Amino acid sequence: xxxxxxxxxxxxxxxxxxxxxxxxxxxxxxxxxxxxxxxxxxxxxxxxxxxxxxxxxxxxxxxxxxxxxxxxxxxxxxxxxxxxxxxxxxxxxxxxxxxxxxxxxxxxxxxxxxxxxxxxxxxxxxxxxxxxxxxxxxxxxxxxxxxxxxxxxxxxxxxxxxxxxxxxxxxxxxxxxxxxxxxxxxxxxxxxxxxxxxxxxxxxxxxxxxxxxxxxxxxxxxxxxxxxxxxxxxxxxxxxxxxxxxxxxxxxxxxxxxxxxxxxxxxxxxxxxxxxxxxxxxxxxxxxxxxxxxxxxxxxxxxxxxxxxxxxxxxxxxxxxxxxxxxxxxxxxxxxxxxxxxxxxxxxxxxxxxxxxxxxxxxxxxxxxxxxxxxxxxxxxxxxxxxxxxxxxxxxxxxxxxxxxxxxxxxxxxxxxxxxxxxxxxxxxxxx
Numbered sequence: 076x077x078x079x080x081x082x083x084x085x086x087x088x089x090x091x092x093x094x095x096x097x098x099x100x101x102x103x104x105x106x107x108x109x110x111x112x113x114x115x116x117x118x119x120x121x122x123x124x125x126x127x128x129x130x131x132x133x134x135x136x137x138x139x140x141x142x143x144x145x146x147x148x149x150x151x152x153x154x155x156x157x158x159x160x161x162x163x164x165x166x167x168x169x170x171x172x173x174x175x176x177x178x179x180x181x182x183x184x185x186x187x188x189x190x191x192x193x194x195x196x197x198x199x200x201x202x203x204x205x206x207x208x209x210x211x212x213x214x215x216x217x218x219x220x221x222x223x224x225x226x227x228x229x230x231x232x233x234x235x236x237x238x239x240x241x242x243x244x245x246x247x248x249x250x251x252x253x254x255x256x257x258x259x260x261x262x263x264x265x266x267x268x269x270x271x272x273x274x275x276x277x278x279x280x281x282x283x284x285x286x287x288x289x290x291x292x293x294x295x296x297x298x299x300x301x302x303x304x305x306x307x308x309x310x311x312x313x314x315x316x317x318x319x320x321x322x323x324x325x326x327x328x329x330x331x332x333x334x335x336x337x338x339x340x341x342x343x344x345x346x347x348x349x350x351x352x353x354x355x356x357x358x359x360x361x362x363x364x365x366x367x368x369x370x371x372x373x374x375x376x377x378x379x380x381x382x383x384x385x386x387x388x389x390x391x392x393x394x395x396x397x398x399x400x401x402x403x404x405x406x407x408x409x410x411x412x413x414x415x416x417x418x419x420x421x422x423x424x425x426x427x428x429x430x431x432x433x434x435x436x437x438x439x440x441x442x443x444x445x446x447x448x449x450x451x452x453x454x455x456x457x458x459x460x461x462x463x464x465x466x467x468x469x470x471x472x473x474x475x476x477x478x479x480x481x482x483x484x485x486x487x488x489x490x491x492x493x494x495x496x497x498x499x500x501x502x503x504x505x506x507x
Contacts, residue, residue: 081119081174081178082178082181082182083112083116084112084116084117084119084120084123085123085159085178085179085182086182087108087109087112087116087120087124088119088120088123088124088127088159089152089155089156089159089182089186090104090108091104091105091108091109091120091124092124092127092128092155092158092159093152093155094107094108095124095128095407096151096155098411100405100407100408101124101125101128101405101406101407101408102405104124105120105121105124108120109121114293114296117293118292122167122252123159123162123163125252125406126162126166126167127155127158127159127162128406128407128410129224129249129250129406130162130166130224130250131158131224131410132220132221132222132223132224132225133221133222133223133224134158134161134162134165134224135154135158136221137161137165137202138157138158138161138198138202141198141201141202142198150187150191152186152187153183153187153191153194153195156179156182156183156186156195157179157195157198157199159179160175160176160178160179160195160199160202161199161202163175164176164199164202164203172203175199175203176196176199176200176203179195179196179199180192180195180196180199182195183195183196216230216231216234219234219242219243219246222246223243223246223247223249223250224250224409225246225249225402225409226409226410226412226413228413228414229399229409229412230242230246232449233245233246233448236450237491241489241491241492242491244491245489245490245491248403248490248491248494249402249403249406249409249490250403251403252403253309253403253404253496254281254288255288255289255291255292255294255307256281256285256286256287256288256307256308256309256310256313257286257287257288257289257294257297257305257306257307257308258285258286258305258306258307258308258313258336258340259304259305259340259343260303260304260305260306260339260367260368261302261303261304261367261369262299262304262305264286264287264305266304267287267299267304267305268287270298270299270304271287271289271297271298271299273298274298276289276290276291276297276298277289277290278290281310281495282310282493282494282495283310283314283478283479283493283495285310285311285313285314285317285495286308286310286313294307301366303366303367303368304367305367306335306336306339306340306363306367307336308336308340309401309404309495309496310495310496311400311446311488311495311496311497311498312336312337312446312496312498313336313340314479314486314488314495314498315337315393315444315486315498315500316336316337316340316341317473318442318472318473318486318500318502319337319341319389319391319442319500319502320472320473321341321344321345321388321389321440322388323344323345324344324345324346325344325345325346325388325389326345326346326348326387326388326389327341327345327346327347327348327387327388327389327390327391328347328348328350328382328384328387328389328390328391328431328434329341329347329348329349329350329391329393330350330379330382330390330391330392330393330427330430330431331350331351331352331379331392331393331394331395331427332347332349332350332351332360332374332393333351333353333356333357333359333360334356334359334360334363335349335359335360335363335364335368335372336363337391337393338360338364338368338372339363339364339367339368339369339372341391342364342368342369342370342371342372343369345371345389346371346373347371347372347373348373348375348383348384348387349364349372349373349374349375350374350375350376350377350379350382350383351374351375351376351377352376352377352378352379354376357374357376360374361374378430379392379427379430379431380426380427380429380430381430382430382431382433382434384434385434386434386435386436386439387434387435387439388436388439388440389439389440389441389442390431390434390435390439390440390441390442391442391444392427392428392431392441392442392443392444393444393445393446394423394424394427394428394443394444394445394452395420395423395424395427396420396424396445396446396447396449396452397412397416397417397420397447397449397452398412398446398447399412399446399447399448399449399497400445400446400447400448400488400489400490400496400497400498400499401446401496401497403490403496404496417449417451417452420452421451421452421456424445424452424456425456425459428443428456428460431443432460432464432467435467435505436505437505437506437507438504438505438506438507439504439505440470440502440503440504440505441467441502441503441504441505442500442501442502442503443456443457443460443500443501443503444486444498444499444500444501445498445499445500446496446497446498446499447497447499448489448497448499452499453485453487453499454481454483454485454499457469457485457501457503460503461503464503466505466506467503467504467505467506468503468504468506469483469484469485469501469502469503469504470484470502470503470504471483471484471502472484472485472486472500472502479493483501484502485499485500485501485502486498486499486500486501487499
């Protein structure tokens, strides 16, 4: 089986989907499973696993009528094998139909036996021989949820908030693989760009001038990566660092700092205490700072609800959130978020704000941010904080952020409007 063409990447993609189903984040599963693969196998592995997660509902719609029993009763491993095969048949024109079927059958035989292989073979051959019927989005929640593979409750929320046109644009964005974007670290972007172009790497400027985008997809293949000349970071997070806008020489506490992109950006002008509660993420944070940091960033394993320092000129609380602004980048996240999860995370955010506020001296700045699009985590959280802390006031962001500021002066980035990850932030100044 291991000598079959393309089987290694399919097996790796299946392992990633299994780990995601068991609760592991997609990025972590990809790094663990595909780290030793060749560049071509890694690309196919990533495309298959991410493609299945981005189009799961639509794939299930195509497969369910071809299964002689209830689709929900099919072994989850066989479901994922069938989804990968269907994704290749429906979405990947460069993969021959016989290769999609044969590799799927081989996987099923190896993992579940001859009978399972025959089942997978029958279903996928029927799919390859018939033109699948597609549910066309007509504005109603179930149709959009299936067409773009998002939970019904989330689609309904966005329809009520954004309307049909913007919601469909957001759903399309979430199913589009995001580009690689580099931000400056130990070298400025102009120098990084020169280095890349000298090596034959083509680049374009990212939206809002927030980074440069190379025509390669693996950071480690780019000149200057090991030397820490740049970091990989979406423009939204780079713009958040600009929105913080700390004064030169300030002491800044980054309360939830992993993986470290904002700490690196802010450490170019400030002394940064980078806190992280999770030890595994703290190790990754330390590695990123060692590679690309300025030396002004210092990692501490700490719970932001019990800060490890007494005071800071600027406190950045980039709070854990539902991440609904980053679903293009994290295709698995949409399937983990529920209304109950939204309620739990907003309560955690309140607790983290209660811890952060203790560090802010008179005249000091607290910046609260998320990568969510949901009002409960963003504007409503800010308004609640200001009601409970009358000694704070909202301070509009710097002039450079004007195109992305709300009427209240908060940073408000929407993927369907701005073409980058979603993000929210508010500058909360303590009265002097």
